[in-house]
Amino acid sequence: MDTRTELLRQAEKLFAQRGYDAVGVQEIVDAASVTKPTLYHYFGSKRGLLETILGDEFHFFNQLLREAAYYQGDLPLTLRKIAIVFFEGARRNPVFFRLQLALWFAPRASEGFQVVEKYHREQFDLVEKVFTQAVVQHGNMRGKQRALAASFIGTLHHYVGLGLNDYATLDAQLVEQVIKQFQHGIYS
Amino acid sequence: MDTRTELLRQAEKLFAQRGYDAVGVQEIVDAASVTKPTLYHYFGSKRGLLETILGDEFHFFNQLLREAAYYQGDLPLTLRKIAIVFFEGARRNPVFFRLQLALWFAPRASEGFQVVEKYHREQFDLVEKVFTQAVVQHGNMRGKQRALAASFIGTLHHYVGLGLNDYATLDAQLVEQVIKQFQHGIYS
DNA sequence: CAAATACTATACCGATCGGTATAATGGCGG
DNA sequence: CCGCCATTATACCGATCGGTATAGTATTTG
Known part of the structure; x- marks a missing residue:
């Protein structure tokens, strides 16, 4: 080593x-x-160390997310793929997901948040783009892409947090529940 | 002063x-x-200062939550009241809610998390009790009270976080959406 | 073989960390 | 007026903070 x-x-x-x-x-x-x-x-520097850690991890994870977020006309399918990437990522690398979640909820002015912010923005943009493309089929979502993307990613974070603390099991069944629940929020 | x-x-x-x-x-x-x-x-001590801050704020907020979580046979109504307490609390005192959220997502071994944990446990117990009492009418929730309480509080946290960063408006409409979405997750 | 380059240890820097010993101040009850 | 107690400031504590100057040892390159 x-x-x-x-x-x-x-x-x-x-x-x-x-x-x-x-x-x-x-x-x-x-x-x-x-x-x-x-x-x-x-x-x-200490900050450079943190940036390298997060840079490496997010480079890998966000690439998986990019592939999952490739929209081909089926919104539930795409959302399902995205959820699976998050849940499997959290199970495979719980240490990184703990760190990344803690920094994301840290104060805006803290060093940790500033480092993690740009990678989360990447994720947000990927997911927002999915919703924007899906507007063609789901007209009622028009103008809400930003809120939908934030809400969907937030939901995934919240379940990842539960999973990391054994309040939930990040399995295929939970993926289905999350997708169904989220769709119900959209179509109502 | x-x-x-x-x-x-x-x-x-x-x-x-x-x-x-x-x-x-x-x-x-x-x-x-x-x-x-x-x-x-x-x-x-510095920690004593933090404990006093959180003790005062949570004493006030958790009392409101206790009143909202008084179950009288109508689960959606009770959940709605709880959601309103969270959303109004976050709008009235965003500084405290930011602090409390950041500490809750901080590492388990950090000082901040340890101080905030017992107050969140109070909240969790209050909400779990609601679901346990509601099992009489909603038998399909039996045995899932713990997961449901964690999921419901997590959902509220996630929307409070969105609200604090202007990705959502913590109003009555959002309360309805959250409740409807959550119910859909239960009954399916 | 020589020179440069990459890597790593010893020992140190000033600044800041959380916390405190001592004493001065002020109001208040007897 | 005296003594008590709460409150507050000055000045300081050792420990740790992030970071570095210097020098030594490998390894690689010409």
């Missing part, structure tokens, strides 16, 4: 467990069994 | 804006135009 990867892994774990601000640089390098200059050689 | 109240107000605002860990004690006392011994006289 090279030291750079070990630093990324240990830092992600610590940030997810105790929060970005509460974890010191010294603690990270101790966990990775290196010293501070090594960390600063690779990442430049 | 007495200094104690001023400290509570300024600290709540700063914590909500930039996060509990990112705000230092010195900054709080400067904002309140006092010095550190004054803060430590009243609250004992």
Whole structure:
């Protein structure tokens, strides 16, 4: 295991467990069994370390989301694919999803939120585009794409949060329930 | 304005804006135009300050919730009342709701989460009790009270979050949409 | 083989962290 | 008027914060 990867892994774990601000640089390098200059050689700053972690993870995840959000005329199918990507992502990589959720709900002026914001904006734009394309078939959604995208992603976040704390099981059945529930909100 | 109240107000605002860990004690006392011994006289520690802030706010809010969650045989009505309490609370006191949401999504091991947890547990218990009482009329919910309570509160949180960031308007219309959507999830 | 480059440790920086010892101030009851 | 208690400021504590100057050791490249 090279030291750079070990630093990324240990830092992600610590940030997810105790929060970005509460974890010191010294603690990270101790966990990775290196010293501070090594960390600063690779990442430049504590913030640079966080940006690298989130950049790598979101690069991977948002690519999956992009493929799932490729709209081909069937809105429920597309939403289902998106939900599956979120739920499977959270099950495969709970540490990252915990971190990312905590930072997303952190105060607007906090470092963590600012770093995570642009990646969430990417996700939002992908989902909003789906709803915009679907307006052709679902005219009653016209003008509501922004609210719908925010609501859908928010719903997925909320269930991911429940899943991470064992209040729900992120399985195919829950996907169906979420989609059905959300569609009912649209068509009413 | 007495200094104690001023400290509570300024600290709540700063914590909500930039996060509990990112705000230092010195900054709080400067904002309140006092010095550190004054803060430590009243609250004992930084954590004690946070506990007092959240204790006061949740004491007030959870009492409203308790009244709204008094079940009298009409589940949709009770859920509607609960949703209204959340939405009106968030509109009246957005600073507190921002803070409380951020702490709730903070890592399990963080100080902030630990302080906020017991008050959320109160809320959860109140809502779970509603579903348990409603099982008499809605037998298909039997055994799912825990998941339903978590899902309902999570839904409200998610819309409060949207409202705080202007992705939704926390009005009576949204209450109806949330209730209808949630009921559809139950009865299916 | 020489020189450059990448990587990593020791030891340190000033600033800030949460918290406190001491003492001065003020109002209030006896 | 005296003594008590609550409140507040000055000045300080050791520890930790994020970050770095310097130098050593590999590894790679010419």
